[in-house]
Amino acid sequence: MTIVLAVALAMLGAAAALVLVRLFAGPSNLDRIVAAEVLLVVVIAGVALESARQRTTTYLPLLMILGLVGFVGGVAVTRFLSRDSDQSDGPASEVPQRAERGNDVPTEGRERP
Amino acid sequence: MTWWSLLDGAGAVCLLLGAFLCLAGAVGLVRFPDTLSRLHAATKPQTLGLILILAGLALTLRTWAAVTTLVLLAATQFFTSPVSAHLVGRAAYRNRRVDADTLEVDELSDALQRSRADPPS
Numbered sequence: 001m002t003i004v005l006a007v008a009l010a011m012l013g014a015a016a017a018l019v020l021v022r023l024f025a026g027p028s029n030l031d032r033i034v035a036a037e038v039l040l041v042v043v044i045a046g047v048a049l050e051s052a053r054q055r056t057t058t059y060l061p062l063l064m065i066l067g068l069v070g071f072v073g074g075v076a077v078t079r080f081l082s083r084d085s086d087q088s089d090g091p092a093s094e095v096p097q098r099a100e101r102g103n104d105v106p107t108e109g110r111e112r113p
Numbered sequence: 114m115t116w117w118s119l120l121d122g123a124g125a126v127c128l129l130l131g132a133f134l135c136l137a138g139a140v141g142l143v144r145f146p147d148t149l150s151r152l153h154a155a156t157k158p159q160t161l162g163l164i165l166i167l168a169g170l171a172l173t174l175r176t177w178a179a180v181t182t183l184v185l186l187a188a189t190q191f192f193t194s195p196v197s198a199h200l201v202g203r204a205a206y207r208n209r210r211v212d213a214d215t216l217e218v219d220e221l222s223d224a225l226q227r228s229r230a231d232p233p234s
Contacts, residue, residue: 004125008132015132015139015158022142022151030148030205034155037197038142041158042135045166052128052173060182067186071193075200082204 005053012049016042029081033074040070120172127169134162147212148205152198159194163187 016039023035044066051059134157141154167183174180205211206221213219 001121001125004129008128011129011132011136015136018136018139018143022139028148028205028208028210030201030208030210031151034148034151034201035142037194038135038138038155038158041163042139044163045131045135045158048166048170049128049132052124052170055174057174057176057179057182060179060186064182064186064189067189067193071189071197074197078197078200078204082200082207 002053005049009046009049012042012046016046030078033077033081037070037074040066117175120175124169124172127165127172129169131162131165131167131169134158134165138162147215148210149202150215152201152205156194156198159198160191163190 019035019039019042023032023039026032026035044063047059047063047066051057051063138154138156138158141157142151145151145154164187167187171180171183
């Protein structure tokens with residue numbers, strides 16, 4: 001069991017290092033958000049490994065809180081980024097511009113009386 | 114060979130597989146060229162890797178309180194990770210971070226053009 005846990009911990013460490021590479025080098029902030037979520041999963045897995053090594057249930061609330069905090073943080077930052085770029089992005093390329101309807105800011109009643 | 118050692122062995126195998134999936138997802142995250150394909154790589158440790166790790170932990174702990182908490186955590190992850198992945202993909206498309214040549218089917222651009230052509234009354 002000790003050897004298995006050591007091997008699993010080594011794999012998790014390598015995974016965390018690779019994710020940190022992407023977190024540092026990611027060309028856009030969206031890549032960094034994806035990398036941060038994967039890094040949080042790696043952290044959860046590491047805490048779970050420690051909990052399995054000690055055979056204790058002390059860390060289970062920590063796992064729960066880590067999962068929820070990761071979700072809320074990722075969604076908040078993604079919403080912030082998408083709203084910002086919707087309004088102030090450059091000219092169109094091959095991917096079309098955002099359509100008028102379905103906008104986050106409610107425009108009905110202001111543009112069409 | 115008792116039942117307990119059998120459960121320990123199964124838990125160890127699950128922990129190893131989960132850690133390997135985390136490593137595979139990290140390798141894909143580094144090597145893939147696009148935000149959407151990186152999202153594809155990132156969902157592997159987020160769902161199956163985490164489920165395997167938590168199953169291994171449950172098989173190792175073997176108490177009902179631990180099992181219910183871990184099932185709750187796995188269900189939460191199942192419900193929340195598609196939401197955040199959807200948001201990241203949506204923001205990537207709207208930010209024109211998507212390489213249009215790598216897409217086999219692009220139904221969203223057709224839908225956006227149609228909705229721009231005839232706006233709702």
